[in-house]
Amino acid sequence: MAPQHQLAFEKPIYEIEERLDALKESTVDHEDESIREELRSLRRQRIDLTREIYGKLEPWETVEVARHPDRPRTSDYLKLAFEEFVELHGDRAYGDDRALRVGFAKIGGNKVLVAGLEKGRTLDERTACNFGCAHPEGYRKALAKMKLAAKYGLPVVTLIDTPGAYPGVGAEERGQASIIAECIYEMSRLRTPVVCVVIGEGGSGGALAVGVGDKIAILQYAYYSVISPEGCAGILWKSHAFKQQAAKALRFTSSDLKSFGVVDDVIEEPLGGAHRDHHQAANLVKQYLARSIREIGSRPIDDVLSDRYEKFRRIGVFVEDGQMIAGGEARQA
Amino acid sequence: MASTNTDSRAWLSSPAAVKKGVPEGLWKLCEGCNQTIFWKEAAKRQNVCPECDHHWYVSAPDRIAQILDEGTFEEWFDDLEPADPLGFADKRSYADRVKAEQRRTGMRDAAIVGSGMIRARRVAFAVTDSAFIMGSMGSVVGEKLARTVERAMELNLPLIIVSGSGGGARMHEGILSLMQMAKVSAALARYDEAGGLFISVLTNPTMGGVAASFASLGDLVFAEPRALIGFAGPRVIKAAIRIELPPGFQTSEFFLEHGFVDRIVHRRDLKTEIARAIDYCGK
Numbered sequence: 001m002a003p004q005h006q007l008a009f010e011k012p013i014y015e016i017e018e019r020l021d022a023l024k025e026s027t028v029d030h031e032d033e034s035i036r037e038e039l040r041s042l043r044r045q046r047i048d049l050t051r052e053i054y055g056k057l058e059p060w061e062t063v064e065v066a067r068h069p070d071r072p073r074t075s076d077y078l079k080l081a082f083e084e085f086v087e088l089h090g091d092r093a094y095g096d097d098r099a100l101r102v103g104f105a106k107i108g109g110n111k112v113l114v115a116g117l118e119k120g121r122t123l124d125e126r127t128a129c130n131f132g133c134a135h136p137e138g139y140r141k142a143l144a145k146m147k148l149a150a151k152y153g154l155p156v157v158t159l160i161d162t163p164g165a166y167p168g169v170g171a172e173e174r175g176q177a178s179i180i181a182e183c184i185y186e187m188s189r190l191r192t193p194v195v196c197v198v199i200g201e202g203g204s205g206g207a208l209a210v211g212v213g214d215k216i217a218i219l220q221y222a223y224y225s226v227i228s229p230e231g232c233a234g235i236l237w238k239s240h241a242f243k244q245q246a247a248k249a250l251r252f253t254s255s256d257l258k259s260f261g262v263v264d265d266v267i268e269e270p271l272g273g274a275h276r277d278h279h280q281a282a283n284l285v286k287q288y289l290a291r292s293i294r295e296i297g298s299r300p301i302d303d304v305l306s307d308r309y310e311k312f313r314r315i316g317v318f319v320e321d322g323q324m325i326a327g328g329e330a331r332q333a
Numbered sequence: 334m335a336s337t338n339t340d341s342r343a344w345l346s347s348p349a350a351v352k353k354g355v356p357e358g359l360w361k362l363c364e365g366c367n368q369t370i371f372w373k374e375a376a377k378r379q380n381v382c383p384e385c386d387h388h389w390y391v392s393a394p395d396r397i398a399q400i401l402d403e404g405t406f407e408e409w410f411d412d413l414e415p416a417d418p419l420g421f422a423d424k425r426s427y428a429d430r431v432k433a434e435q436r437r438t439g440m441r442d443a444a445i446v447g448s449g450m451i452r453a454r455r456v457a458f459a460v461t462d463s464a465f466i467m468g469s470m471g472s473v474v475g476e477k478l479a480r481t482v483e484r485a486m487e488l489n490l491p492l493i494i495v496s497g498s499g500g501g502a503r504m505h506e507g508i509l510s511l512m513q514m515a516k517v518s519a520a521l522a523r524y525d526e527a528g529g530l531f532i533s534v535l536t537n538p539t540m541g542g543v544a545a546s547f548a549s550l551g552d553l554v555f556a557e558p559r560a561l562i563g564f565a566g567p568r569v570i571k572a573a574i575r576i577e578l579p580p581g582f583q584t585s586e587f588f589l590e591h592g593f594v595d596r597i598v599h600r601r602d603l604k605t606e607i608a609r610a611i612d613y614c615g616k
Contacts, residue, residue, distance in 0.1 A: 165545075167565030167573045172583055175593050177544035177564035180519060185550055188519035189526070204502070204511060205545045205564070212515050226511040226542075230570075236504070238424035250507045251419045260418070262508050295470045311477060312519050315512040316472035317418035324416055 002219070006070045009053060016046045021101065030117060050272040055113030057221070059247040062319045063229060065221040066200050074101055074159045074270065076251050077199065080282030082107045082114065088145055097138030098129040099162070100210075102145045107157070108290025109295075113149035115142040115210055116159035119200070130326070133166035136174040139209050143183050146190055155193040155293045158210040163228060165206030167210065168314040180209040187212035193296035193304060195289055197267070198222045199274075202252075215310050217265040218254045219281070221273050224262070225252035261315060261327050345507045355540045363387050365559070370405055371610040388537060388557045392438075393445045393462035396495055398479035400604050401449035401458060405429055408447040410480055413473045415442050415594045419507050427505040430466065438465050443498070446481040448490065452608040454616075457485035460495040463538060467568040469500030470543055475513025478547060482529075491530040493607060499561075501541015514546035532607055535562050535585065535594070549593070555603070556585035556594045575589050 006014055013096070020042045027035050057065070065071070078101070084290040089096040098118065104112040119132035126132075142158075144264045149156050165176055187194060187210070195211030200223025211224075218224060227235075231240035234249060254266040267288050274281035296304055317326040347386025363370045375382055379399050380389040391399065397406050400517040435441060443465035446455050454533075459481050461468045478494070485492040502510040521531060521578060524585075533551025537560035545564055548554075563583040571578060581587050588594045598606045 064357075108479065165564065167570045169570065169574065169576075169578065169582065172565070172570070173587075173591050175591065177562075178549040178593050180512075180545040180564065181547070181549035184515050184546060186520040187524050188515065191524045203543055208511055208514060209545075212519070225420050226502050226507055232504050242423075245423075249419065249421050249423065252505070252508055259507060260509060262512055307357060309519050309523065312512060312515045315516060316476050316509055317416045317506075318472045318476055319414040319416050321412050326416075326418070 007064050007068065009057070009063070009064075010272075012331070013046060013050050013053065014041055016049060020046070047271065054221075054272055058244065059223075059250075059253055060229065061199075062221050062223055062245040062253050063247055065209035065273045065275070066271065069121065069273045071200055072274050072278045073121060074118045074161060074199070075120075076278055077159055077282055077285060078114070078116065080279060082284040083109075085114070091137045091144060091270075093275070094137040097135050097320055098157040099132055099134040099166070100138035100142050102142050104154070105157070107286060107293070110290060110293045111154055112157045112289075112293065113145055113154045113168055114157045114159065115146065115216050117162040117207070117210065122299060130166055133164060134162065134206060134209075135168075135171050136176050136179040139165075139179045139183050140165050142188055142210055143179070146187065146194075150190045150192040153192060154196070155297060156190065156194045156213070157289055157293070158194070158213065160196060160198040160202050160207045160211055160224075161200035161222075162203045162206045163201055164203035164211065180205045183209040184212055187309065189305065191301055191305065193293060193301075194256075194308070195292045195296070197285060197289070198224050198263070199285070203228060212312065214296050215265065216263045217267050217288060217292075218257060218313050219265045219267050219274060219285075220254050220269040222254060223252045224257055238329055264311075352517075361389075362398050365388070376579075381600050386558065386599070388559065389437045390463065390497075390538070391600075392464065393440065393443075393460045396460045396462075397449070397458070399600070400495070400607065401451060401492070402453065406444065406447055406449035406458070409475050409484065410446060411441070413477055415471060415473050415506075418472070418509055419505070421505045421507070425474040427611045430505070431554075434465050438462065442466050442471070442477075444470075444474040444477045446449060446477045448484075450490075451493070451604060451611070453491055453613050454587075454608060456607075456611070457481050457488070457490045457492045458495075459493070461498050461543070463497035463499055463536075465502060466505070467500030468498030468538075468543070469503035469510070470498065470513050470517075470546075471503035472513065473504075475510070475516050477514075479520040480519045482517065482524050486524045486527050486529055489529075489613075491532065491611050492524065493532050493534065494547060494551075495534040495536060496539045496543055497536045498543035498548075499538040499540055499566075501543050501545070511542065513521050514542050516546045518550060526557065530611065530614045532610055534598075534603065534607075535560055540564070549600060552614070554593070554595050555598045555606065556588065557600055557603075558585055558597050562588050562594075565599065 083106040085105045102115045120126035198215040198218040229247040230241040231245040257263040270277035270280040363382040366385035386603040535556040
């Protein structure tokens with residue numbers, strides 16, 4: 001059955017799916033060889049077409065996939081990729097922010113501390129977690145529990161899916177800028193392995209606040225940007241209508257991020273995007289996390305910390321003495 | 334992150350705004366008290382309005398002259414210039430924008446860094462100029478600040494960063510700009526472990542990714558009076574929550590009241606206050 005939320009560029013896929021459904025329903029005799037052949041052919045067409053469409057997504061279309069209402073959320077990964085999740089709520093200062101879910105968890109037999117930005121799916125859920133926009137108390141809670149994890153040698157896993165940190169009066173009063181800065185600062189020296197995965201939207205400082213680690217991965221159709229395409233279009237083109245152009249100009253798709261050295265790995269999604277198969281998406285993320293935690297955990301923590309420092313230290317492209325420097329070449333020389 | 338800061342309270346964030354409608358050089362309209370001020374009177378007071386004490390824009394070179402002892406500044410890493418890693422263009426290309434800003438301001442990018450003396454105490458000193466692409470942080474600003482932090486650590490110097498940035502992370506360099514927040518913050522974390530003293534001075538405006546990284550990470554955080562400070566720009570917040578913002582919202586005084594600023598320091602006292610803090614911390 002075709003989903004309720006359809007993306008315009010996916011229309012040809014839904015049309016084939018409708019034909020498939022209609023054929024299945026109208027046919028009594030599934031033994032009929034000609035009908036079975038037609039079903040097979042339609043299924044093949046669906047796969048080919050999905051592969052073709054998803055093989056050449058425009059950056060703006062990637063944003064639409066990353067924001068798809070059926071896309072697996074942090075809460076879905078907590079259920080499907082992790083064997084156990086023991087939620088911890090207290091920031092010890094103000095309140096519990098539902099936009100950031102934090103707790104002990106097990107993944108592939110590894111005990112970890114997970115912090116994930118949560119957008120929610122139903123209207124009630126989405127309202128309760130401010131559509132994935134965390135407040136200072138959320139970041140404060142995540143930071144406190146990450147420090148707890150470091151104290152007891154638990155690796156930290158973060159799942160990133162947010163349009164951005166909440167822009168509001170209360171958020172400013174409670175120090176949104178200050179707590180984001182502190183999270184970035186403390187994560188850079190957290191004495192335990194840290195693996196971060198951008199699962200949907202990586203919205204600017206609100207994403208980076210839980211995005212400093214030893215391995216940064218991104219799902220194939222997720223994006224990670226300094227500003228939303230709409231925000232960028234509003235400022236530079238003076239109109240949100242230019243969001244497609246802004247999406248292209250910002251170079252924030254997974255392959256761009258990999259080429260800039262901003263992410264270490266791109267996790268391939270199920271054919272046609274994670275929203276088509278939550279279980280497979282969760283399984284791919286689980287394998288990646290379990291493998292990365294084992295890898296990083298097998299190394300001396302001082303080496304891990306020094307590599308973490310160098311990884312971020314190298315990011316940037318500039319001209320020095322008339323020479324183009326990218327990825328910290330000057331530092332190595 | 335690149336917050337919009339074209340709000341009416343973004344006083345004098347660019348030299349172009351100052352000149353509008355006023356005979357150049359002689360008189361300026363003060364956006365604090367709306368009076369026309371004889372420019373030389375304000376200049377004598379380090380660009381502070383003689384009528385209302387409003388703190389006007391100060392360029393990076395002027396800031397160095399105001400805070401450091403005369404003739405002691407030695408610039409570091411001055412040959413870094415922006416590249417155009419994304420090949421970014423909106424209505425205009427980033428490469429052209431950079432060239433125009435360089436011509437207009439005489440700077441290569443928004444930060445000047447180096448070392449100098451403050452009342453005979455040697456310090457590492459960095460300043461960002463809100464006039465260069467809104468004082469936003471791209472790869473050059475991030476790299477210069479990270480190197481300055483590292484050198485301050487090597488030389489065991491106190492570190493002073495005076496921030497002026499309406500733009501936060503520079504969107505023309507995309508994700509690379511966002512990552513400069515992590516790069517500079519990570520350098521500051523190492524400096525902190527080594528026992529370094531970092532004094533962050535917030536000036537009008539300090540927003541977005543600059544506020545959400547190094548500017549908030551001082552052992553001590555000072556702010557000039559009535560500077561606009563915050564994470565999200567006032568226009569972004571207004572659009573998101575659709576209510577009028579309370580008076581005085583996102584000013585230095587607002588953040589002092591909420592516990593995020595240690596002291597509000599008048600510009601004429603900045604040099605003395607920094608020197609005194611260095612003495613208290615035994616540096």
